[in-house]
Amino acid sequence: MLLAGKNQKIFQLVDHWRIFVPLPRLRLALEHFAAGVKESGKLSLGSAIGLIYDGAEFSVHRLMSQGLPPFPSRCFSSLKADNMTVTREAVIDKLSTIKGPDFKDDIVSLGMVSEIFIADGKVFFSITVPAERARELEPLREAAERAVKSLPGVQNAVVALTAERQGGMGQAPAQTQRPAPRPSAAPASAPHGAGAVAAKADIPGVAKIIAVASGKGGVGKSTTAVNLALALKALGQRVGILDADIYGPSMPRLLGVKGKPASKDGRTIVPMEAYGVKVMSMGFMVDEDTAMVWRGPMVMSALRQMLRDVEWAPIDILVVDMPPGTGDAQLTMAQQVPLAGAVIVSTPQDLALIDARKGINMFRKVEVPLLGVVENMSYFIAPDTGKRYDIFGHGGAKAEAERIGVPFLGGVPLTMDVRETSDAGTPVVAVDPEGAQAKVYLSIAEKVLAELNEREGAGAGPKIVFE
Numbered sequence: 268m269l270l271a272g273k274n275q276k277i278f279q280l281v282d283h284w285r286i287f288v289p290l291p292r293l294r295l296a297l298e299h300f301a302a303g304v305k306e307s308g309k310l311s312l313g314s315a316i317g318l319i320y321d322g323a324e325f326s327v328h329r330l331m332s333q334g335l336p337p338f339p340s341r342c343f344s345s346l347k348a349d350n351m352t353v354t355r356e357a358v359i360d361k362l363s364t365i366k367g368p369d370f371k372d373d374i375v376s377l378g379m380v381s382e383i384f385i386a387d388g389k390v391f392f393s394i395t396v397p398a399e400r401a402r403e404l405e406p407l408r409e410a411a412e413r414a415v416k417s418l419p420g421v422q423n424a425v426v427a428l429t430a431e432r433q434g435g436m437g438q439a440p441a442q443t444q445r446p447a448p449r450p451s452a453a454p455a456s457a458p459h460g461a462g463a464v465a466a467k468a469d470i471p472g473v474a475k476i477i478a479v480a481s482g483k484g485g486v487g488k489s490t491t492a493v494n495l496a497l498a499l500k501a502l503g504q505r506v507g508i509l510d511a512d513i514y515g516p517s518m519p520r521l522l523g524v525k526g527k528p529a530s531k532d533g534r535t536i537v538p539m540e541a542y543g544v545k546v547m548s549m550g551f552m553v554d555e556d557t558a559m560v561w562r563g564p565m566v567m568s569a570l571r572q573m574l575r576d577v578e579w580a581p582i583d584i585l586v587v588d589m590p591p592g593t594g595d596a597q598l599t600m601a602q603q604v605p606l607a608g609a610v611i612v613s614t615p616q617d618l619a620l621i622d623a624r625k626g627i628n629m630f631r632k633v634e635v636p637l638l639g640v641v642e643n644m645s646y647f648i649a650p651d652t653g654k655r656y657d658i659f660g661h662g663g664a665k666a667e668a669e670r671i672g673v674p675f676l677g678g679v680p681l682t683m684d685v686r687e688t689s690d691a692g693t694p695v696v697a698v699d700p701e702g703a704q705a706k707v708y709l710s711i712a713e714k715v716l717a718e719l720n721e722r723e724g725a726g727a728g729p730k731i732v733f734e
């Protein structure tokens with residue numbers, strides 16, 4: 268769409284924001300907006316926006332004449348936050364347009380929507396679905412999230428699916444109901460392959476390797492891995508991070524590291540460094556948009572190289588961000604890497620816990636000690652009031668950890684700080700080490716160290732597994 272500006276120059280409409288500004292506040296809104304533009308020093312107000320009044324409301328249009336730099340988004344967000352209030356009623360109205368699993372009634376009248384929490388233009392709620400239909404109902408969650416995000420004034424929406432709780436917190440499926448011993452007592456059923464003997468040789472100069480894993484994607488495993496690694500560093504450890512998630516490497520983004528690692532001798536690789544931590548990721552080796560088709564042996568060979576051909580030494584702890592899931596690739600990795608222990612990340616919902624249980628069972632199978640469970644997005648702290656809201660079923664992972672005899676390492680609240688800092692390559696432990704979020708990760712790191720020491724003291728180091 269092209270619009271003619273005041274001086275007849277042609278501007279391209281690149282974005283627009285419908286803002287509901289009551290007429291008496293319009294001037295104030297525009298002044299606010301102009302201040303933002305001035306501060307940016309890039310565009311003049313006249314060339315940057317256009318106002319359209321359609322008889323009912325104004326919409327502000329973000330215009331960009333060819334060749335000019337993009338408009339700084341913070342001007343829009345401040346304007347937006349200042350002038351638009353999202354109401355619970357508007358969210359409910361919108362959600363009433365989403366049909367439930369029966370395709371007849373909407374999710375609101377079916378009573379599937381939890382308490383809705385709104386802070387700072389961000390909307391949080393969960394949708395309760397029958398456990399057995401959870402996976403097929405993921406599109407429903409996405410539709411609800413999309414619908415709410417489309418509301419004027421909504422900057423972000425976080426929607427979780429949660430399963431119906433029957434008879435209390437997180438009932439396990441039948442096959443995992445048996446009470447489990449402390450993880451150091453490994454089961455006798457480690458898988459034995461077809462006779463190949465592949466001992467998990469230690470990596471010289473790397474004292475301990477721990478895996479951060481999750482049963483499914485999107486629960487915050489990589490965010491936890493990064494902040495845990497930085498917290499371990501803050502506790503005086505020399506730390507490295509290995510991004511073993513070769514299908515979707517996220518360390519370059521989470522740590523804000525760009526470039527390719529160097530090699531001094533053409534054989535070994537010098538790891539990159541961020542916030543005093545050594546880091547290696549497949550993301551440094553291939554372009555982000557290069558689609559890689561990984562076959563099983565390639566995965567293992569890439570991982571082997573990133574473990575053994577990288578100059579990690581000397582470090583105390585190498586934190587491995589595992590690929591999500593519990594399939595063959597993950598199992599092989601868990602078998603091949605000489606792990607001193609594993610940390611499982613889960614969100615509190617029953618559904619995530621089912622996957623977390625699979626992760627726990629996978630590590631037990633390969634005799635890797637479980638250092639504990641982290642409940643991520645455990646509860647929500649309102650940024651304005653500091654009040655705590657348990658909208659995502661807080662406590663599920665703790666109860667589950669206790670039930671199966673795995674240490675509970677702590678609950679990380681869902682906050683925009685964690686999201687924004689980690690997605691911007693500035694993890695919260697590094698940039699706000701005294702803040703409440705960092706303290707949560709520090710306490711988790713202390714527990715991880717204690718678990719590692721306890722195991723070392725008990726002589727339960729990594730075992731050699733024959734496959």
Ligand SMILES: Nc1ncnc2c1ncn2[C@@H]1O[C@H](COP(=O)(O)OP(=O)(O)OP(=O)(O)O)[C@@H](O)[C@H]1O
Pocket residue numbers: 481483484485486487488489490491512515517590591643644679680681682683685686687689690
């Ligand atoms: N405690 C938290 N509060 C708010 N946002 C969070 C929190 N933890 C993670 N996130 C956000 O959730 C999203 C997914 O996180 P992350 O990439 O760490 O998950 P993951 O489990 O590693 O995902 P994948 O398996 O797809 O790589 C990111 O946008 C991240 O910033």
